Amino acid sequence: xxxxxxxxxxxxxxxxxxxxxxxxxxxxxxxxxxxxxxxxxxxxxxxxxxxxxxxxxxxxxxxxxxxxxxxxxxxxxxxxxxxxxxxxxxxxxxxxxxxxxxxxxxxxxxxxxx
Ligand code: 5GP
Ligand code: ZN
Numbered sequence: 001x002x003x004x005x006x007x008x009x010x011x012x013x014x015x016x017x018x019x020x021x022x023x024x025x026x027x028x029x030x031x032x033x034x035x036x037x038x039x040x041x042x043x044x045x046x047x048x049x050x051x052x053x054x055x056x057x058x059x060x061x062x063x064x065x066x067x068x069x070x071x072x073x074x075x076x077x078x079x080x081x082x083x084x085x086x087x088x089x090x091x092x093x094x095x096x097x098x099x100x101x102x103x104x105x106x107x108x109x110x111x112x113x114x
Contacts, residue, residue, distance in 0.1 A: 027068075068101060082103055
């Protein structure tokens with residue numbers, strides 16, 4: 001999508017600090033981190049929210065999760081752990097309507113989240 005910020009990051013039209021990339025997924029540092037580790041993991045395909053998922057997207061969701069695990073392992077988070085969060089729709093805190101997970105770690109993470 002032309003006017004989607006994350007599609008523009010996928011196309012490298014907007015710079016980002018990419019930490020992981022494959023044919024399906026890109027992961028990059030959040031511009032406004034809420035923790036010492038704050039990575040956004042997104043599909044290259046434009047999917048606006050979870051509500052827009054189609055059955056053929058099942059493999060994409062799996063890839064996003066496996067990318068999160070790989071990034072976490074590479075960042076030494078296997079023992080310390082991390083949080084994988086997805087905000088859905090405005091009421092769920094979603095600001096960018098291109099599906100993404102936040103991988104957050106590096107400080108104590110309270111529960112329930114705010
Ligand atoms: P949401 O609220 O939609 O779940 O999360 C959107 C995230 O995108 C926010 O954490 C915000 O800081 C991040 N973000 C917004 N604009 C940019 C940008 O231009 N570059 C990067 N790397 N992150 C961004
Ligand atoms: Zn997009």
